Amino acid sequence: MRTPSPTTMLLPLALCGGIIAGGEARAQVADDAAARLGEVVVTGSLIPRPNAAAPVETLGRAELERRAVLDASALPSLTPANSGSEWQVDQLGQPQTSGTSQFNLRNLGLGSTLVLVDGRRSAVSAVAATDGSTFVDVGTLVPLIALERIDILKDGASATYGSDAVAGVVNLITRRRVDGIEARVRHAAADGTGETALEAVGGGRWLGGDLVLAGAVFHRASLGSDDRAFTQAATYGYAPWAAVTSFGQPGSYFRPSTGGFAPDPDCDDPAFGKAFRASASDPFCRLDYSDFFDLAAGEDRGQAWASWRGALTPTVDLRLQAGWARTETTVRQSPSLPILAGSPVVPASHPDNPFGEDVGFRGRLLGAEAGASTADFAYDARRAAAELDGGWGGGWRWNVAAAVSRQTVAYDKPDVIGSAFANALRGLGGRDCDPATGQPGQGGCLYFNPFGSAQLGTGTPNPAALIEDLTGSTGLRGASSLATLDGLVAGPAAEGRWGALDVAVGAQARRSAFRQDWSDLANAGELLTAGLSPDFGGAQTAGAVFGEARLTLGDRLEAQVGARYEREAGTGSLSPKAAAALHLSDRLTLRASWAEGFRSPSVFVREGAQASQPSVFDGGAFVFVNTVTRGDPDLKPERSETWTLGAVWRPFEGAVVSLDGWRFDYRDLVVKAPAQPLIDQARADDAAGLSGTEAQRRVQRDATGALSLVELDFINAASIETSGLDVAVRLDRSTRWGRLWASTQWAWVHSYEVRLTVDAPPVSGVGSTNLSNIARSLPRLRGEAEIGWAGDGWSLAALAHHVSGYRNDRAGIPDPHIRSQLTFDLVGETALGPDLSVSLGVRNLADRDPPLAQFALGYDPMVADPRGRVAFVSVSRRF
Numbered sequence: 001m002r003t004p005s006p007t008t009m010l011l012p013l014a015l016c017g018g019i020i021a022g023g024e025a026r027a028q029v030a031d032d033a034a035a036r037l038g039e040v041v042v043t044g045s046l047i048p049r050p051n052a053a054a055p056v057e058t059l060g061r062a063e064l065e066r067r068a069v070l071d072a073s074a075l076p077s078l079t080p081a082n083s084g085s086e087w088q089v090d091q092l093g094q095p096q097t098s099g100t101s102q103f104n105l106r107n108l109g110l111g112s113t114l115v116l117v118d119g120r121r122s123a124v125s126a127v128a129a130t131d132g133s134t135f136v137d138v139g140t141l142v143p144l145i146a147l148e149r150i151d152i153l154k155d156g157a158s159a160t161y162g163s164d165a166v167a168g169v170v171n172l173i174t175r176r177r178v179d180g181i182e183a184r185v186r187h188a189a190a191d192g193t194g195e196t197a198l199e200a201v202g203g204g205r206w207l208g209g210d211l212v213l214a215g216a217v218f219h220r221a222s223l224g225s226d227d228r229a230f231t232q233a234a235t236y237g238y239a240p241w242a243a244v245t246s247f248g249q250p251g252s253y254f255r256p257s258t259g260g261f262a263p264d265p266d267c268d269d270p271a272f273g274k275a276f277r278a279s280a281s282d283p284f285c286r287l288d289y290s291d292f293f294d295l296a297a298g299e300d301r302g303q304a305w306a307s308w309r310g311a312l313t314p315t316v317d318l319r320l321q322a323g324w325a326r327t328e329t330t331v332r333q334s335p336s337l338p339i340l341a342g343s344p345v346v347p348a349s350h351p352d353n354p355f356g357e358d359v360g361f362r363g364r365l366l367g368a369e370a371g372a373s374t375a376d377f378a379y380d381a382r383r384a385a386a387e388l389d390g391g392w393g394g395g396w397r398w399n400v401a402a403a404v405s406r407q408t409v410a411y412d413k414p415d416v417i418g419s420a421f422a423n424a425l426r427g428l429g430g431r432d433c434d435p436a437t438g439q440p441g442q443g444g445c446l447y448f449n450p451f452g453s454a455q456l457g458t459g460t461p462n463p464a465a466l467i468e469d470l471t472g473s474t475g476l477r478g479a480s481s482l483a484t485l486d487g488l489v490a491g492p493a494a495e496g497r498w499g500a501l502d503v504a505v506g507a508q509a510r511r512s513a514f515r516q517d518w519s520d521l522a523n524a525g526e527l528l529t530a531g532l533s534p535d536f537g538g539a540q541t542a543g544a545v546f547g548e549a550r551l552t553l554g555d556r557l558e559a560q561v562g563a564r565y566e567r568e569a570g571t572g573s574l575s576p577k578a579a580a581a582l583h584l585s586d587r588l589t590l591r592a593s594w595a596e597g598f599r600s601p602s603v604f605v606r607e608g609a610q611a612s613q614p615s616v617f618d619g620g621a622f623v624f625v626n627t628v629t630r631g632d633p634d635l636k637p638e639r640s641e642t643w644t645l646g647a648v649w650r651p652f653e654g655a656v657v658s659l660d661g662w663r664f665d666y667r668d669l670v671v672k673a674p675a676q677p678l679i680d681q682a683r684a685d686d687a688a689g690l691s692g693t694e695a696q697r698r699v700q701r702d703a704t705g706a707l708s709l710v711e712l713d714f715i716n717a718a719s720i721e722t723s724g725l726d727v728a729v730r731l732d733r734s735t736r737w738g739r740l741w742a743s744t745q746w747a748w749v750h751s752y753e754v755r756l757t758v759d760a761p762p763v764s765g766v767g768s769t770n771l772s773n774i775a776r777s778l779p780r781l782r783g784e785a786e787i788g789w790a791g792d793g794w795s796l797a798a799l800a801h802h803v804s805g806y807r808n809d810r811a812g813i814p815d816p817h818i819r820s821q822l823t824f825d826l827v828g829e830t831a832l833g834p835d836l837s838v839s840l841g842v843r844n845l846a847d848r849d850p851p852l853a854q855f856a857l858g859y860d861p862m863v864a865d866p867r868g869r870v871a872f873v874s875v876s877r878r879f
Contacts, residue, residue, distance in 0.1 A: 043119075043151035043171040045560065046160060046504035046548040047490055048397070052558055052581035053591045055646055055660045055726065057081070057152040057745070064144060066786070066797050066827050068843055068872045070186050070197040071218050071301070073101035073139030080747035080783050081154050081168075081726065083107045083862075084776025086129060087138075089297040089331055090861040096127050096411065098297055099329030099377045102135035105154060105167040106722060107752065107765075107778045108666055110135040112599060112638075114157070114165040117141055117172045118321070120385055120401065123482035123512070124602070126409035127377075130612055131774065132629065132672060132714055134480075134514070134602045137407065140325035140381035141172055143303045145184055145199040146214035148175045154662065154726065156642035158597030159562040159577035162508065162544050166597045166640045166666060174307060174321075177210045178203025181879040188843075188872035193223035193296050209310020209318075215303065222298035223867060224332060224372075226291040230849050231857040231866075233290045238276065241813045243290035243856040247338030248275055250452035251363020252284045254343055255355055261362065265354055266452030274368035275452075284362070289334045292372040293857060295866040301327045316390040323383040331377070335370040336471075337415055337529035339363065340613050340624040342706045344418075346425050351441065352449045352459040361425070361450050365416050365470060369455060375413035382406050396491030404483045411476035415527035420470050424448035431469050474530055475519025485509045499553040506546055510568075513539035514603035522611075525709070531611040531626035532709060538607030538631075542568035542600065556583050566598075569606065573598040573637050589648045591660075597642065601635040605670050605714040616676050618683075618707055625679075629672045629712040636716050641665040646726075654732045663723040668716045671756070671774050675710045717757050718774050722766075724749040727783075738791020746783030767806040769818075769853070769860060777862040779806045793831035800824050803863060805851075813854040821851050821864065835878040843870040 044054035057079060067078060076085040086094045087101040102125075103113040110133035115122065125137040150172055157165040181202035188195045201214040225231040225243075233242035246252065250264030250272060260283055267275055267285035274288045302325065309319040343360030346353055353359065366373075385403035392398070423429055427440025427447040438445040446466050453459025490504035515537030525532035546564035551557075558581040565574050579593035604610075608631045613624045646660030681695035690696070700709040728745040753762040754773045765775040781804035788797035805820040827841030850864030859866055 043116075043169060044153045044155065044157055044160060045550070046488060046506065046546070046562070047502045047550050049502065049550070051550075051560070052583070052589055052648075053560055053579035053593060055154045055591070055644060055658075055662075057154065057728070059150040059152070061147065061149070064147070064150075065829075065839065065874065066788075066799070066841075068188060068825070068827065068841055068870065069144065070188055070195050070872075071139060071220070072141065072144055075138055075150065076101060076103045077865075079105075079152055080745055081105050081152065083778050083782065084110075085862065086110065088861045088865070089294050089329075092293065092856055093861065094130055095375070095413070097125070097129050098331045098375065099139075099299060099327050099379060100125050100127065100135075100137045101139045103138065103170050104776065105152070105170075106662075106664055106724075107775055108167040108664060108720060108722070109133055109669070111164060111602065112166040112666075114161050114169045115141070115172070116161070116169060117323075117383070118174055118385075119171060120403045120486075121405075121482060121484055121510070122383055122403075123381075123405040123407050123480045124514070126379070126407045126478040126480040126514075126516075127411065127476075128604050128608070128610065130610075132605050132610055132670070134604050137379070137381065138170075139301065140303070140327060140379060140407065141383070142174055142323060143199060143201075143214045143216035143305050144197075145182065145201045145216060146174050146212065146305045148173045154660070155593055155644050156577070156595040156597040156640055156664070158573075158575035158640075159546070159564050159595055160548065162546075162564055162566045162575070163542070163568065163573075163598060163600040163637075166599050166638065167664065174305070175201065175203075175212055176307075176309065178212050180204070182876065183879070184874060184876045186872065186874040188870050190223070190867040190870045192227035193221050193867060195220045206308070207310065209308050212305075212307045214305040216301075218299070218301040218303075220296060220299040222294050222330070222332065223296035224291070225293040225295055225857055228295060228849075228866060228868075230852065230859060231290050231293075231295070233288045235858070238278070238286075238288065239814075239854075241810070241854040241856075242858070243288065243293075245287050245289060245338060246284040247340075247363050248285045248287035249336070249364045249367030249450075250275055250285045250455075251361055251450060253346065253355060254360035254362065255357065256359075257357055262355070264452045266456060269452060269456060271456055272367065272369070272452065287334075287364075287368065289368075290857065291368070292332055292334045294332045295857070297329050297331045299327065299329045301325060312388075315392075316388060319385075319387040319389070321383070321385040323381075325379075325381040327377075327379040327381075329377040329379075331375050332372040333375060333413075334364070335367060335373055336365040338624075339365070339416060339421075339528045341418060341528045341531065341626055342702050342708060344422050344425055346450060349440070350425065350427070350447060350449075352447070352451050352453050354451070363450065365421070365467070367455070373414050375411070378410040380408045392491070394491065396489065399486070399488045399490075401486045402484065404481070406479065406481040408479045409476065411474060411478070413474045413530070414471050415474065415521075415530050417470055417472045417521060418526045418528045421448065421528065424466065424470060425450065429466055429469065431465070472521040472527055473519055474522055474527065474533070476516060476522075476533075478516040479514075481513045483511045493549075499551065499557075502550045502552075504548045508542075508544045508546070510542040511539060512542075512603060513537070514608065516608065525626070529613065531613060532628045533611045534609045534628070536608045536631075538603045540569040540600075540603055540606070542566060557581070558583075566600075568600040568637075569633070571600070571637055573600070573639075587650045591644075591646050591648065593642070593644045595642045597640040599638040599640075601637065601670050601714075604631065606631045606633045606635060610672075612672075614675055616679055616707070616710075618679055619705070625675065625707040625710055627675050627710045627712055629714055632713055632715065635670055635714060636668055638666065638668050638670060638716075640667070654734075656728075656730045658726070658728045660726045661723070662726065663721075665719075665721050667719040669718040669720065669774065670714050670716055671718045673712045673715050673717075674756075675712060678710060678712070679707070719755045719758070720752065720765075720775070721762075722749065722752040724751075738789055740789055742785075742787045744783065744785040746781065748781050749778060752778055767804070769806070769808045769810065772809050772811070777806070777860055779804045779863060794829070796826075796828045798824065798826050808853055808855070808860075810854060815854060818853045818860065819851045821848065823848055837876045839874045839876075841872050843872070844868060
């Protein structure tokens with residue numbers, strides 16, 4: 001892993017202490033104008049008043065502390081309404097997003113939840129998920145110590161916020177004011193790994209306003225798959241669904257004389273501890289790769305945050321914000337990647353070829369003896385915002401805000417160079433060899449020996465310099481940016497004994513850009529596993545006008561209507577919304593909403609291109625094929641319709657029970673066109689004697705007839721209809737023994753129907769891993785419960801987390817059942833003085849392994865935490 005310099009990583013903390021100390025020296029007594037700076041931040045409405053009609057879940061600082069969240073990337077795991085996020089590392093399933101984290105409310109897609117900081121947008125990550133999703137990287141936005149709370153609006157909100165708010169909104173609300181300096185040191189440890197976070201926040205009066213500075217440094221030691229028995233293929237008898245592959249080293253060879261494969265003659269040699277054959281007649285030399293991956297990636301992150309708010313005049317306030325983050329993530333993977341692009345030919349003239357004929361190589365460059373290789377990710381994120389807020393007479397206020405944000409990525413992953421590898425198999429490898437004029441195996445021209453004899457010393461050895469010459473890198477350098485300008489006017493339009501009518505109107509302009517520049521090798525399709533990755537870049541602008549009205553009749557009825565018209569990339573979308581809250585009594589409120597929403601296609605799916613290697617059926621066998629999916633500038637916006645119906649009951653003081661039913665109808669989803677129908681159509685066209693058809697043009701084969709490339713497009717095709725129920729209960733009472741509280745919240749999914757095309761039959765995705773469709777893992781029921789006590793400087797809380805069992809729809813596995821899981825946490829805190837507190841706790845108290853899922857590493861990384869028991873300690877001090 002690249003280790004940031006101590007100066008760079010500790011700079012946020014030093015700035016926090018030094019500048020605040022200087023600010024305090026110039027502190028002033030707050031005047032009336034400064035006192036006016038307190039405000040109500042409302043998520044889900046343009047009108048700055050509490051909104052009883054919105055189903056909003058709130059996580060405060062105390063909840064985050066009790067859940068031992070050391071890093072903001074784990075925030076998506078805290079709400080039961082979220083499922084299918086890529087917040088944990090998974091180099092097998094999501095290789096291009098390691099080190100990022102995102103929300104996925106209702107499992108409607110990584111980009112279908114709008115993530116805000118104090119109500120303002122941020123740029124999406126500079127990488128995209130393997131399905132083409134772009135998303136806001138939660139871990140880089142704000143240091144946790146600078147957060148006041150997190151609001152999670154579990155309702156469609158395009159009428160208020162525009163594109164991307166299909167499934168809901170997550171709003172990170174930062175601290176407006178801090179007196180003095182707070183410092184916090186936290187550490188969490190599990191068997192084989194640990195995390196440490198150093199954080200500080202400070203504030204005071206500075207230049208007539210409230211200044212808040214925060215900094216954080218986070219470090220995680222990697223947890224390897226070889227540290228857990230449940231990941232090991234040997235645990236399951238080297239079952240075909242486990243971490244085993246027929247692309248081994250030693251490898252296997254296609255012999256034209258027999259029309260079949262034969263294993264390397266040295267496959268069974270005990271020197272190759274991870275090589276094996278499934279039986280004496282197995283034609284493949286297989287590899288157990290279960291030792292070479294990370295369950296928790298090694299990661300370093302530094303963050304800095306600053307905000308200032310002051311009164312420019314008695315009626316105008318100015319607020320400034322700036323944030324920075326750098327994340328460096330290193331993830332382990334197999335010693336070298338499987339060679340998927342065809343079968344390179346080892347000629348009969350190769351001095352180590354024992355078969356006496358040209359053979360096709362099935363395997364990889366390096367075997368287990370070389371140890372794990374690594375992929376490196378480095379993300380830089382920056383954000384700045386300025387906001388003017390003023391008031392007129394009669395309670396009217398105006399607001400103008402501008403924000404800019406940007407994320408860059410450097411992603412380097414080793415892969416085999418196709419032409420260099422082919423040349424080396426013919427004895428024309430090495431940096432000192434000219435393949436056009438050299439002689440095989442002579443002078444500076446070298447043979448690469450793919451056979452086991454190279455390792456055993458009985459054949460031609462492979463020098464380290466030759467291995468280096470055969471290895472290239474993805475070399476991705478990408479950037480994403482966003483600039484926004486907002487204006488809003490809000491106030492009371494009418495008021496009387498009957499109630500009040502508040503209105504808000506506004507406009508927004510946005511410009512987003514996205515580019516990815518890959519290495520020349522990736523551009524040329526030379527990398528045998530990564531395939532073809534073209535460079536691209538693009539930008540699009542959006543403009544919107546919107547309005548909202550809220551009618552309050554007495555203290556019984558609140559009605560809200562709103563609409564937003566937004567035009568982006570030449571396509572306009574109108575999003576209306578209506579919501580109401582009826583207070584039947586002081587203790588019982590009914591609420592309901594209806595809304596239409598949309599999500600504009602991203603720059604990535606309009607202008608970009610993405611390489612991937614799906615498994616397809618061709619020529620009577622399943623094979624991996626290199627594909628490249630290209631953007632389409634004519635894609636339509638994704639559309640949605642949302643209904644909610646709920647109730648909030650307060651049976652007695654300190655008790656709140658909420659029940660909300662919801663339904664989402666999401667259509668015209670942008671997906672990758674499937675490769676299999678195109679391959680089938682090309683074969684049918686060939687059989688019919690046709691030439692030059694669309695399918696034949698897109699399906700490319702090499703001279704032997706093997707698939708070499710399939711060209712695909714992003715298309716509008718799929719739809720999702722889902723419904724369910726959210727339940728939350730909270731009790732909070734003060735007694736003579738201290739404060740007691742208990743809470744529970746659950747998300748139950750009633751239905752989740754996916755259609756891959758308009759005419760396709762629906763497929764149920766609820767209670768499934770959804771590997772065979774566009775959704776992600778979706779257990780039917782998720783929830784947690786908590787009980788706690790606080791008094792006399794002590795507090796103690798116990799938490800329980802439950803995930804219901806679900807099924808694995810991966811093809812070819814003998815047991816699709818994934819059992820339910822119940823884990824318990826315990827956390828306690830004590831005050832050692834007026835300014836010093838210590839908390840201790842344990843997550844997964846019983847040290848439960850993840851439920852067995854017949855994935856390569858034995859668990860589902862979108863649902864389960866592979867670390868087991870985690871003990872943590874936190875020390876906080878105020879100065």
